[in-house]
Amino acid sequence: MNRTVTVVEELYSKFAAIDPDELVEYFTENAYVQPVMKDPYQGREEIRRMFGLWANFGNVATPLRNIVGNDRVVFTEWLDESDFGGKHYAVPCVGVFEFEGDKIAAWRLYYDSAAEVSSEQSGLNARQGAKS
Amino acid sequence: MPTYTDEEERRRQIVIEMHKAFSDIDPDALTDLFTDDGVVHMVMLDPIEGRDAIHAMMVRWRDDYPNIHSELLKAFADGEVVLTEWIDHYDWLGKRYDIPIMGVVDFRGDKIRSWRIFVDRIMADMVGGQYPDIVTSAS
Numbered sequence: 001m002n003r004t005v006t007v008v009e010e011l012y013s014k015f016a017a018i019d020p021d022e023l024v025e026y027f028t029e030n031a032y033v034q035p036v037m038k039d040p041y042q043g044r045e046e047i048r049r050m051f052g053l054w055a056n057f058g059n060v061a062t063p064l065r066n067i068v069g070n071d072r073v074v075f076t077e078w079l080d081e082s083d084f085g086g087k088h089y090a091v092p093c094v095g096v097f098e099f100e101g102d103k104i105a106a107w108r109l110y111y112d113s114a115a116e117v118s119s120e121q122s123g124l125n126a127r128q129g130a131k132s
Numbered sequence: 133m134p135t136y137t138d139e140e141e142r143r144r145q146i147v148i149e150m151h152k153a154f155s156d157i158d159p160d161a162l163t164d165l166f167t168d169d170g171v172v173h174m175v176m177l178d179p180i181e182g183r184d185a186i187h188a189m190m191v192r193w194r195d196d197y198p199n200i201h202s203e204l205l206k207a208f209a210d211g212e213v214v215l216t217e218w219i220d221h222y223d224w225l226g227k228r229y230d231i232p233i234m235g236v237v238d239f240r241g242d243k244i245r246s247w248r249i250f251v252d253r254i255m256a257d258m259v260g261g262q263y264p265d266i267v268t269s270a271s
Contacts, residue, residue, distance in 0.1 A: 036232045037252040066236060068210035075208050075215035077236050077248075092175050094234040094250045096206065096217050108217070110234040110250035112176035 004099050005067055008074045011104075015062045020051035028103040035109045035124075053123050057082040072099050080111070084122065091115045140209035143239050147207055147214045154202040159190035171246040197222045212239040 011026050024044050027033075033047055034040040041050045054060075059082060066077040074097040081090045091111050098106040116122075136144065150165055163186050166172075172186055173179035180189050193200070200222040207216045214237040221230050236248040 066210065066213055066215060068208045068213070068215060070208075073206060073208070075206070075217075075234075077215065092248070092250070094215070094236060094248075096234065108232070110217075110232070111252075112250075113252050115176070 002069055002071055002074075003102065004071055004074050004097070005069045007099075007102065007104070008067065008069070008076060008097055009064070012062050012064055012076070012078065015054070016060050018051055018055040018060075020048045020055065023051045024048045026104050027107075028100050028105045031103070031105050031107075033107045033109070035111075035113070037113065038119075038124075050124065056122070057084050059083045059088075069097070073097065074099070080116075089116060136209050140211065142242060143212070143214050143237075144207050144209040146239075146242065146244075147216060147237050148204060151202045151204040151216070151218060154193070154200055157190055157194035157200075159187050159194060162190045163187040165244050166247075167240050167243040167245050170244055172249070173246065174249045174251060176251070197224075199223045213237065214239070 007026065011023065014023060024047050027044060027047055029044055030042075031044065031047060032040045032042045033050060041047050061081040062078050063081075064076060064078045066075070068075050075094070076097070077092075077094045079090055080093045081088070083089070092115075093109055093111040095107060095109045097104050146165065150162065153162055163183050166183060166186055168183055169181070170183060170186055171179045171181050172189060180186055200220060202218055202220055204216060204218045207214055216235045216237065217232070218235070219230055219232050221228070223229070231251065234250045236246075236250075237244055238246045238248075
């Protein structure tokens, strides 16, 4: 198995109890996380902020349905389950990780944003161009 | 590049060719890629099940998106699964769109059993103007 796949599996194993400082170490200094169609989280400080917001979600589970990759790219498919504001969410997601060495340089996430907690509630980035 | 078995590489090539074929859609040929109980599921809508429904969907795509180009960025195979990332470029009501999408293609042998398409609701909003029956049934 590629080292990159092992790193991504390890990352997913930590989403149930998020430590932003720990998780941001998986990323390069200039990395970005891009929920597609939304504004990206560019750089480690923004990614740490994103993980801090993710930590507000309860009962998080991210079971992987598929994971495949090579030494530079990893594809994932998972169900993103969580509780927020008294509601349970289960959002099917897929993602692409691009690596530089052992670190993640880019993570693009694809899902239906209408199925997740609204940006107004969560504080997470909104759809591109939606900022006032 | 990953090392693929002959079967994995064949399935990967089927998906690569499928994306090329969207620039000049032949509904019969594209439908033939699927098993009789094949499913196309845009995750924000109800799944489209069976060859007749898939054929009807291909006809709509052919008629409604004459200028589409499906730019495949990546395609990885693993056993009977092929995962893809691509950008659909097309015109809609006089405006050009470039929509990033990912897909998961499950094969049964050399036929597609299911194709899950992960696209944001913004696209559903757009097709909703044309496919209100699908959107309504999924809401």
